[in-house]
Amino acid sequence: MGGGNIKPKIEYMQEVPNSKIPGSSAIYRNPKSKADLKSKIPSGGSTLYENFITACQKFGSVRFLGTRQLVDNKLGEFAWKTHSEVREKSQKLGFGLHQLGLTELNEEGHSFIGIYSKNRYEWLVADFACISQNITTVPLYDVQQSDTISMIVNQTNMKGIFCSSNLTSNLIKLKTQGIINAIHCIIQFEDVDLTTKSQGAEVGLKIISLEEACQLINQGQDNPPNPDSWFTICYTSGTTGKSKGAVITHRNIVTMMAGMADAGFGDINHEDSNLSYLPLAHMLDRAVCHYLTGVGGGIGFFGGDITKLKDDLAELKPTIFVSVPRLYCRFYDAINQMFNSATGAKAVLIKKALRAKQKAYKETGAINHAFWDTLVFKKVKAVLGGRVKVMLTGSAPISGDVINFLKLVFSCPFIEAYGQTETCGGSFTTDFNENEPGIVGGPVSTLEFKLMDVPDMNYLSTDVDEYGKPSPRGEICMRGEPIFKLYYKNPEITMETLDSDGWLHTGDVGVLLPHNKALKIIDRKKNFFKLSQGEYVAAEKVENAYLKSYFVSQIFVYGDSLQYYLVAIVVPEETYIRKHWAHDNGYNPEASFEDICQDPRLKLKIMEDMAKYAKEDKLLGFEIVKKISIEPKAWTVDDLLTPTQKLMRYQAKVKYQDIIKALYQEPL
Structure with missing residues (x-):
């Protein structure tokens, strides 16, 4: 699966001939x-559906979904299905869902069922059941706010929902309040008391x-989806509030998964396994689970x-580990x-081992060392x-130091990926x-992309690097079959995000590096950003x-994508x-007023009052x-405000970049 011991020449993308037009870079594949x-x-x-059925025919007796068993009030070994x-x-x-009338189509020709739970065996069973009946699933996070649950339920008009027993009471409460009136059936994963x-x-x-739902009827028929059937509606707040x-x-x-297979993940097979703990309501872990399904891999639930x-x-000893930067940073801190x-x-051995591996990695790209991996890093790998x-x-950027360190102490490749809910x-x-951290490489084989000028932020497809070599910068736009279809009942935002030529406008700003034709994420176009989680x-x-x-009076909130919290200029x-x-x-x-603003007591009072409204x-x-x-001096149209009194965020970021850096360097 890679991770070799010589520095390879990697070709991430190729330019589509004659594809450059004014205002954007060439198209790359x-x-x-x-x-x-x-x-x-x-x-x-x-x-x-075909992915699952084919896997069942080929790997029918192979362990698939695992749950830790409760023994003497403690979690023990995984039991597998x-x-x-x-x-x-x-x-x-x-069959039971059909018997309950939950396969009935709405006026648009779709049926919707919610899944409201943490990751568990029954979550994927429900997912596969809905797929077999061509029902569109609508996942909800187990920590989702009531107003968001109400909005999702009412927008989709879902009639049924799966949930775990600890969340059933919340649904009953919302039904009592009259804010999820569409739902008439709850399928609880556990037994239901009287x-x-x-x-x-x-x-x-x-x-x-x-x-009980499984026992409602003994026979029935699958109603398989076709490629253009709606698999899921994944609710996100990625590019609007x-x-x-x-x-x-x-x-x-499916086409996204095909592209990932071509990117090197095609070597994953039935001997591989993954721990499912990132929310299945998010596309990342769900895509991983369905990919592993097709190759006969094992999925153990946390x-x-x-x-x-x-x-x-x-307990699981997985061969694949997928996580977000925040958790990797915790591993980095704990191991250090x-x-x-x-x-x-x-201590001497550890220092020698790290120096030896760092030297070899720098010279040859090697991440394995027969002697030091056995003597020093075996215990680290056990983590x-x-x-x-x-x-x-x-999901978010991660520090290069963290990546290189974890590669060496765990002795395995570390893949940086980039995508959005809208690209599956x-x-x-x-x-x-x-071996160069901080980049996201190239597009998968089923997508093409280009960079579109963002003149307000001075990111242009005609940009060059410090050596004068072409280094286009701009908003990342993607096109291809993995791109989502639309935002449900939201045509205005759909038109803003998907243009008439089929390009998805991500809102993320990237630069194409001239030395390796790799993409690097450098900014966010809109007033939204990701934190490290x-x-x-x-x-x-x-x-x-x-x-x-x-x-x-005025405030500029900022979040560094390598940090997990917000700071602000007030x-x-x-x-x-x-x-x-x-x-x-x-x-x-x-x-x-400048002297008053320097008083640390005022800062504490302001933060105390801000906390009250954050709670409210x-x-x-x-x-x-x-x-x-x-900041004692108010912003005006002469510096950071537009004529309509809106904050110019990019200019504010530039003006306060040293202060922001200092804030993040201070202990929390």
Whole structure:
């Protein structure tokens, strides 16, 4: 699967001849792309139904979905279901869904069912059941806010929903409040007690267990989807402040998986396994699970507590590890702490081992060392179970130091990938032998891309690097069969995101590096950004919450994509502060506002008041500003405001870049 010991020459993309037009770069494709950008997934299927059925025929007796068993109130070994067992269960469940009337089509020709739970065996059984009946699934995060649940349920008009028992009461509550009126049936993954059934019945909800649904009818027929059938509606807040549902067809996700297979993941097979813990409501883990399904791979589900992930990894011993930068950074910190705490001969060995591997990596690209891997790094590899042969990250940027360090201590390739919900998760990926961190490589074989000028931010397709070599910069635009179909019931945003020529405008800004023709993400076009955990933050939404504070006149919220929290530049409201704070804290009327703003007590008071409005507006944890810097001088149209009094974010970022850097360097 790669990770070799010599530096290879990697060709990430090729220019499509005569494709450059004013305002954008040339069009680029993967060197492996065919003229029609088509390819096949390993199973050969054209839908996820065919992908699953083919796998069941080929790997029927192979372990497939694993759940840790509870023994004496502790999680023990994984118990596995084979492909054949999962097929039998999901097919019966599909028959049950039909019997419950949940396959009935709406006026648009679709049927929708929600899945509201953490990752678990039953989640994928429900997914396969819906696929077998051509039902469009609508996943919801188990931590989703009630107003978002209500919006999704009412927009899709879903009649049924799967959920875990700990969330059933929330659905009953929302039904009682009259804000999810469309739902009339809940299929609970666990057994349902009489009290819960009675509570549901009182508000018009039929609540049955998954097992009961499987026993409703003994026979039935599958209703397989075709490639253009809607597989799922994945709700995302990636490019606007409000949740929007990206419609993903079977063709979309299958062609994305085909592109990833061509990118090097085609070597993954039935002997491989992955721990499913990243939310299945997000496209990343869901795509990984369906890819592994087709090759006969194993999927073990975490025990439900992310803080005990190490125990799950030790028990499963996966060969693939997919995560987000935040968690990789935790591994980096923990391993460094372990190394730094070593003393005596052990400390000497660790330093020698790291130096030796770093030297070899720099000279030849080698990430394996027979002697040092056995003597020093074997225990480190055990952190991920000891068998991981490839690590993959996506969703947000990650530091190059972290990547190189983890490559060496885990002795396996580290793949950086880039994609969006709208591209089914996978669009760009680095080569397994890549040794330059901080890039996302090239497009998968089923996509093409170009960079479009963003003149307001001075990113142009005609840009050159410091040596005068062409280095186009601009908004990343992609086209091909993996691109989503539309945003459900949101034609305006669909038209903004998908243009008439089929290009997806991602809102991300990239640069094409001249020395290796690799893409590097450098900025975000719109007023949204990702933090290191992968969450999207709507800057204006956060700012509007804090502007309710009487202490805040103007605010610029910023999030560094390598960090997991927000910082802000705050212009205080001078009149209010002089009247309600300055006098009580020892300042006379003649005191300069600049001097008042330097008082650390004022900063604490402002943050205290901001916290009150963050709570009032129900900002999520990652939306809360953790540090601020006080700017005494108000912004005007002469510096950072547009004629319509809107903040020019890019200019603000440039002006305050040193202050922002200092804020992030201060201890939290």
